[in-house]
Amino acid sequence: MDERKQxxxxxxxxxxxxxxxxxxxxxxxxxxxxxxxxxxxxHQRNDRKKKTKWRLRFPLIRFLLLLFFLIIIAAITSPMWLNN
Incomplete structure (x- = not known):
């Protein structure tokens, strides 16, 4: 009984x-x-502190895209500078 009470x-x-x-x-x-x-x-404080910055996400893809556009521009303008 003592154990139960304890x-x-x-x-x-x-x-x-x-x-x-x-x-x-x-x-x-x-x-x-x-x-x-x-x-x-x-949130107003965070908006004031934020600066526009370029993130380099997928730099290889961006480089390839830039290279692609440069090739297209070169192909379009090549008749102009090849004739001279």
């Missing part, structure tokens, strides 16, 4: 610890949310 006390203590821990987490979440700035102001 087990019950341990479970109650653990439940209480879990409840306290969950309450602490909820309070921290509330504090964190209230301390954050509004979403619109954050």
């Amino acid at each position: 087990y019950h006390d341990q479970a109650r203590r653990l439940r209480q610890k879990m409840k306290d821990h969950q309450d602490d987490e909820q309070q921290e979440e509330k504090k964190e949310v209230h301390s954050l700035p509004p979403r619109s102001s954050v």
